[in-house]
Structure formats: C-alpha cells, structure tokens
Amino acid sequence: MARSQQSWNKHENEKKKLKKKKDKAAKKLERAANTVDGNILDDMIAYVDEYGRITDTPPDPTIKKSVIKAEDIEIGVPKKEDMAPEEFRTGIVTFFNDSKGFGFIKDLNTGESIFVHINGLSEPIVENNKVNFKTERTPKGLNAIEVKVMR
Numbered sequence: 001m002a003r004s005q006q007s008w009n010k011h012e013n014e015k016k017k018l019k020k021k022k023d024k025a026a027k028k029l030e031r032a033a034n035t036v037d038g039n040i041l042d043d044m045i046a047y048v049d050e051y052g053r054i055t056d057t058p059p060d061p062t063i064k065k066s067v068i069k070a071e072d073i074e075i076g077v078p079k080k081e082d083m084a085p086e087e088f089r090t091g092i093v094t095f096f097n098d099s100k101g102f103g104f105i106k107d108l109n110t111g112e113s114i115f116v117h118i119n120g121l122s123e124p125i126v127e128n129n130k131v132n133f134k135t136e137r138t139p140k141g142l143n144a145i146e147v148k149v150m151r
Helices: 008-034
Strands: 089-097 102-107 113-117 130-138 141-149
C-alpha cells in the first residue's frame, strides 16, 4: 500500500493557513457590523476655508469672493530696497577674523549684519570698532567696502 503524500508538517501548515483565513474573514465581518455610517462619502469630505483652515462645513456660496491677480502673488521673501550705494553707513564690527580675512558689521540704522572681506578695508579693524562703510550688492547679499574706523 502507498504512503500518503501529506506529511504531518504540511498538514499543520494548511491548518494554520485556514485558521488565518477564517480569523481574517471574522474580523472583516465584525468591522462591517460595527461601523455606523462611517463609510458615507459626505462624512469623509473636508473643506478649506478662505484662511486655509480645514473644516467639515462646505463654503457658503452667497459670500462674495475676493479676486486675487496672479501677478500680485510674490513667492519668497521680497528683496529689501537698498540704500544709495554712495551713501556712507555707520556700524559696529561684531566679528572679524584676521587669519581668514573676513568678518561682519552690524549696521546701526537697520540692524542688519553685513559681510566684510579684508579686501574691502581701507585700514585694519578689530571687533567692537565703530566704522563707516559703503555697501555693494553681490549674488550672496550685501558686502561692506571702503571700511574706515571712526575716531
């Protein structure tokens, strides 16, 4: 007589697979029975109001909408208007590294920090010096040039 092709291990694996399928089907039925109007499309829709907040109430069509021109929208930070380039500014040296040849000057009028390179100096400077300087626009921002120590 021939032996069965079904080994004990194969038989146990099939039992486990059947049990998993039955458990999965039971959980699916339980979820379907316990949901109360959870799958209605109207409950899942969210609206965005005019301030960008997410709400569950639809917008009121009677409210007049404001029209915004696409040309008026600025993406990013608007550039500051430069002061006249020939005008001298006053500032205090907040940092200067002699060995690397660069530093920063804090403008006393605007409070902004302006980069200074050793090539833009008329005379040597050190930290906490009060200086007069002109500025020039570079691709990376403003640079201080013609930097002179105030006496």
